[in-house]
Amino acid sequence: MKFDLQCSIQLSKKADELKEELEAFIKGEELFSSLESYELKADRLHLRIVSDVKRSHEIALRFYKKFAQFFGKKKIGVRGIHIDRYHISFEAERQPKKAVSIPFAEVTVDGTLIAMTITDKGEEFLRQNYVDRMIRRIREKIDMQHYEGKKEYWRAIWQSEEKEPVWNKDPSEEMQRAGWITLLGKGKWFYFPPAAALMRAMERIAFQEVVMPLGFKEVIEPMHVSFDTWIKTGHLEGMPGEIYYISEPKNREAEEWERFVDLLKIQREVDETELLKNLKPPKAGVCYAQCPNIYTALAGKTIAKASLPLLLVDRSTPSDRYEAGGKHGIERVDEFHRIEIVYIGTRDQLLQLKEKLVERYRHVFENILDLEWRMATVTPFYLQQAGIAGMEEDAVKGTIDFEAWLPYRGDRSREWLEIQNISIVGDKYTRAFTIKTQRGDLWSGCSGIGLERWMVAFLAQKGMDPEHWPDEFRKYVEPFPDMPEFL
Ligand code: ATP
Numbered sequence: 058m059k060f061d062l063q064c065s066i067q068l069s070k071k072a073d074e075l076k077e078e079l080e081a082f083i084k085g086e087e088l089f090s091s092l093e094s095y096e097l098k099a100d101r102l103h104l105r106i107v108s109d110v111k112r113s114h115e116i117a118l119r120f121y122k123k124f125a126q127f128f129g130k131k132k133i134g135v136r137g138i139h140i141d142r143y144h145i146s147f148e149a150e151r152q153p154k155k156a157v158s159i160p161f162a163e164v165t166v167d168g169t170l171i172a173m174t175i176t177d178k179g180e181e182f183l184r185q186n187y188v189d190r191m192i193r194r195i196r197e198k199i200d201m202q203h204y205e206g207k208k209e210y211w212r213a214i215w216q217s218e219e220k221e222p223v224w225n226k227d228p229s230e231e232m233q234r235a236g237w238i239t240l241l242g243k244g245k246w247f248y249f250p251p252a253a254a255l256m257r258a259m260e261r262i263a264f265q266e267v268v269m270p271l272g273f274k275e276v277i278e279p280m281h282v283s284f285d286t287w288i289k290t291g292h293l294e295g296m297p298g299e300i301y302y303i304s305e306p307k308n309r310e311a312e313e314w315e316r317f318v319d320l321l322k323i324q325r326e327v328d329e330t331e332l333l334k335n336l337k338p339p340k341a342g343v344c345y346a347q348c349p350n351i352y353t354a355l356a357g358k359t360i361a362k363a364s365l366p367l368l369l370v371d372r373s374t375p376s377d378r379y380e381a382g383g384k385h386g387i388e389r390v391d392e393f394h395r396i397e398i399v400y401i402g403t404r405d406q407l408l409q410l411k412e413k414l415v416e417r418y419r420h421v422f423e424n425i426l427d428l429e430w431r432m433a434t435v436t437p438f439y440l441q442q443a444g445i446a447g448m449e450e451d452a453v454k455g456t457i458d459f460e461a462w463l464p465y466r467g468d469r470s471r472e473w474l475e476i477q478n479i480s481i482v483g484d485k486y487t488r489a490f491t492i493k494t495q496r497g498d499l500w501s502g503c504s505g506i507g508l509e510r511w512m513v514a515f516l517a518q519k520g521m522d523p524e525h526w527p528d529e530f531r532k533y534v535e536p537f538p539d540m541p542e543f544l
């Protein structure tokens with residue numbers, strides 16, 4: 058890496074008469090050894106700092122302090138440091154496939170040599186350490202160019218027996234036909250009593266057969282998730298295009314909304330321009346997954362050893378995701394209902410818990426829902442390179458996906474749907490949220506039980522007629538509510 062910084066220090070007045078003293082000062086200070094050149098011109102001191110070890114912008118700030126002392130003794134103030142031109146070059150691991158761009162800088166590429174030029178920036182830019190993050194982001198963007206279009210690593214680890222489905226119809230279409238569900242806006246469904254009873258049955262099964270026996274304790278969390286939380290979990294950089302953003306009104310006074318109401322009453326529709334005038338920019342979004350708010354609630358806490366592993370579960374808030382084109386029936390929706398459990402403990406505690414979870418889930422899918430299902434370890438492509446998660450059979454970190462066959466989509470060799478997962482993420486979130494214990498490292502993970510997904514998998518294999526449902530399941534829906542009659 059090479060850091061070549063040209064910057065200038067603004068002085069409160071001309072200081073040309075100090076040239077010789079300044080030279081003596083610089084020669085006398087070991088600190089200035091990486092000062093390539095300097096020039097004092099009227100009320101500005103121009104510096105060029107070239108370094109291939111330390112970053113020049115850090116050096117510049119230390120120089121700035123020294124110069125402030127020097128000029129201070131001469132009754133001259135320093136009025137800030139300015140980047141005139143900052144040229145940084147570094148080697149990328151792989152050659153970019155196409156041009157790379159980044160805010161605040163011009164980027165040029167020559168093979169694996171990346172050059173970034175920043176011009177005309179204020180002191181804040183140096184102090185905020187943007188430069189390091191810009192280098193990291195460029196490296197990440199180059200990596201992403203290489204992963205594009207590559208699939209996540211997937212390996213089956215267990216598969217149930219084949220089970221003959223009672224039909225091969227699409228449950229969402231059939232439920233719509235029967236009036237059990239109806240679409241209210243894009244990807245958001247209304248569940249009439251039979252469908253609601255099914256979903257609640259799935260919830261009770263998950264609670265009574267998995268969550269409670271393993272000792273999870275219920276929490277209730279807000280549906281709003283702040284940007285601060287998502288910056289820590291990475292959701293805001295990971296999936297900004299899937300979030301439903303929340304705006305607060307600027308004001309709740311009736312006068313402020315008068316024109317909006319006038320237009321509404323006259324036009325019988327919302328005037329969007331007028332509405333936007335009355336809204337603040339979003340600072341939060343609707344729950345995307347439940348774990349981020351749980352981590353936020355635990356941020357900064359030290360968990361007593363006696364409370365480990367800490368096992369929490371939320372079922373209070375639905376998750377919303379902007380799925381755009383990918384929606385289908387109730388299995389890929391913009392608002393879905395999930396139970397999410399979060400576990401925090403030592404690596405060994407989580408390893409044990411993972412085994413117990415798999416065992417309980419297996420009990421549900423085998424003995425209660427009687428599904429044709431399977432488990433796979435999955436590793437996103439970007440983690441495969443790093444050799445993390447899921448690569449070895451016994452790796453604790455990583456994700457297990459649970460999938461069920463959807464007969465209506467086609468052959469069992471291909472048509473499977475992820476219905477839930479179990480993840481262990483190591484210390485990623487306990488670190489991000491500074492969650493500690495008395496001694497040793499804490500790991501965490503979560504498992505999201507998608508109730509719509511359980512329901513689709515079940516109906517796709519077992520049909521909508523309770524006659525064909527397994528006895529163990531029927532217990533959970535009896536008495537099964539009738540559909541109201543509409544004339
Ligand atoms: P996909 O790759 O299918 O989009 P994902 O990786 O986004 O899934 P996760 O964030 O891991 O899913 O969420 C875990 C669980 O949440 C899934 O196993 C599923 O049960 C449920 N889920 C996720 N997205 C949806 C959706 N759009 N509709 C219904 N359930 C969903």
Ligand code: ZN
Binds near residue numbers: 346348
């Ligand atoms: Zn989660």
Ligand code: MG
């Ligand atoms: Mg998704």
